[in-house]
Amino acid sequence: MSVEEAASLSSRSILATVFQPGFSTAKSITNLSGRGVGMDVVKTNIEAIGGTVDIHSTPGDGTTIKIRIPLTLAIIPALMVTSGCGTYAIPQANLLELNRLDSDQIEREVELVHGSVIYRLRGELLPLVFLNRELQLTTEREPVGLDRFNELNVVVLSADDRRFGLVVDDVSSTEEIVVKPLSNVLKSIPLYAGATIMGDGTVALILDIVGLARHAGMQARPYQRPVADEPTTAERLLLTQNLLVCEVGQHRRVAIPISYVEQLDEIKLSEIEVSADHDVLQYRDSVMPLIRMRRFLNDESLAPEGDSMQVVVCRHEECSVGIVVDRVFDIVEQPTELQPPQPSQQNKWFLSSLVIHGRVTDLINLPELIREADLLSTA
Numbered sequence: 001m002s003v004e005e006a007a008s009l010s011s012r013s014i015l016a017t018v019f020q021p022g023f024s025t026a027k028s029i030t031n032l033s034g035r036g037v038g039m040d041v042v043k044t045n046i047e048a049i050g051g052t053v054d055i056h057s058t059p060g061d062g063t064t065i066k067i068r069i070p071l072t073l074a075i076i077p078a079l080m081v082t083s084g085c086g087t088y089a090i091p092q093a094n095l096l097e098l099n100r101l102d103s104d105q106i107e108r109e110v111e112l113v114h115g116s117v118i119y120r121l122r123g124e125l126l127p128l129v130f131l132n133r134e135l136q137l138t139t140e141r142e143p144v145g146l147d148r149f150n151e152l153n154v155v156v157l158s159a160d161d162r163r164f165g166l167v168v169d170d171v172s173s174t175e176e177i178v179v180k181p182l183s184n185v186l187k188s189i190p191l192y193a194g195a196t197i198m199g200d201g202t203v204a205l206i207l208d209i210v211g212l213a214r215h216a217g218m219q220a221r222p223y224q225r226p227v228a229d230e231p232t233t234a235e236r237l238l239l240t241q242n243l244l245v246c247e248v249g250q251h252r253r254v255a256i257p258i259s260y261v262e263q264l265d266e267i268k269l270s271e272i273e274v275s276a277d278h279d280v281l282q283y284r285d286s287v288m289p290l291i292r293m294r295r296f297l298n299d300e301s302l303a304p305e306g307d308s309m310q311v312v313v314c315r316h317e318e319c320s321v322g323i324v325v326d327r328v329f330d331i332v333e334q335p336t337e338l339q340p341p342q343p344s345q346q347n348k349w350f351l352s353s354l355v356i357h358g359r360v361t362d363l364i365n366l367p368e369l370i371r372e373a374d375l376l377s378t379a
Contacts, residue, residue: 075176191212
């Protein structure tokens with residue numbers, strides 16, 4: 001290519017030269033330059049299957065290569081499940097987790113609410129969809145009788161902003177599958193996104209998770225209690241997370257929702273610094289404020305002697321804070337009793353009182369504690 005020819009090329013044409021046979025980035029021409037497998041081979045093979053390849057580059061910014069191939073050749077990872085006598089594929093993009101519930105777990109964690117089957121997954125309420133019923137592999141359309149199940153295989157899925165559990169007969173394996181488009185006869189069925197041919201020659205239908213959720217009557221938002229039973233803030237926290245129980249002073253215990261907790265750490269007193277009249281700590285290349293619970297509780301008892309202290313690192317919104325306690329006591333899954341907060345000036349810092357292991361424990365209102373300490377503006 002002459003200098004004149006190169007000068008007349010558009011930016012797109014210049015970039016397309018990388019697909020020419022023999023193209024080389026070597027500074028000088030030798031017997032070896034441009035003799036490797038170049039981008040021309042890539043382009044030839046992609047076009048051979050009906051696809052296209054395009055390149056876009058901005059100096060100092062980066063390069064983007066776009067490859068488009070027909071849907072019939074798209075390969076996706078999928079979870080293979082069985083229901084009835086059929087095998088079905090669930091795209092892993094929609095998959096969150098797998099759970100197998102035995103009879104005891106079904107009794108504790110699965111219940112019927114207003115005719116719908118609800119699964120309590122770590123406190124979150126998930127509607128359950130039975131694949132056999134949605135695909136009409138069974139004639140049973142009445143509310144499911146949970147007492148006839150010895151176990152349940154629950155595939156937890158996400159569809160748009162909805163989360164639900166899909167009950168299947170069995171979970172087989174995860175595989176890389178080639179997506180085949182559906183025939184015109186099946187395209188009108190919203191439950192399927194395509195099909196794939198398995199290694200043994202059988203055909204497995206690929207489930208359309210969004211279509212399945214709509215067909216099952218999923219609401220746009222996750223399941224909520226009726227307004228009359230709307231839980232308090234403290235009840236919602238107890239439903240959705242475990243609690244970290246800590247001791248402060250000689251006679252006080254507090255609980256922190258575990259979802260706020262990032263890390264438990266023991267720091268040296270020499271590592272504590274002061275900024276804007278607040279104790280702070282250098283944490284992950286940032287400045288983290290410290291909240292000394294003894295000061296908030298006006299506890300005048302002697303602090304444990306030593307050159308270190310226990311810190312529970314918590315995160316709320318974009319702010320990380322360290323809560324200084326005397327000792328981390330335990331992590332509890334379910335408090336035994338929920339009581340109103342005890343009369344105190346610090347009521348706004350606590351959501352309620354709990355009885356845990358026979359001791360009254362105050363549930364911390366972490367967002368309010370942070371605001372009261374005026375730490376958000378210094379984080």
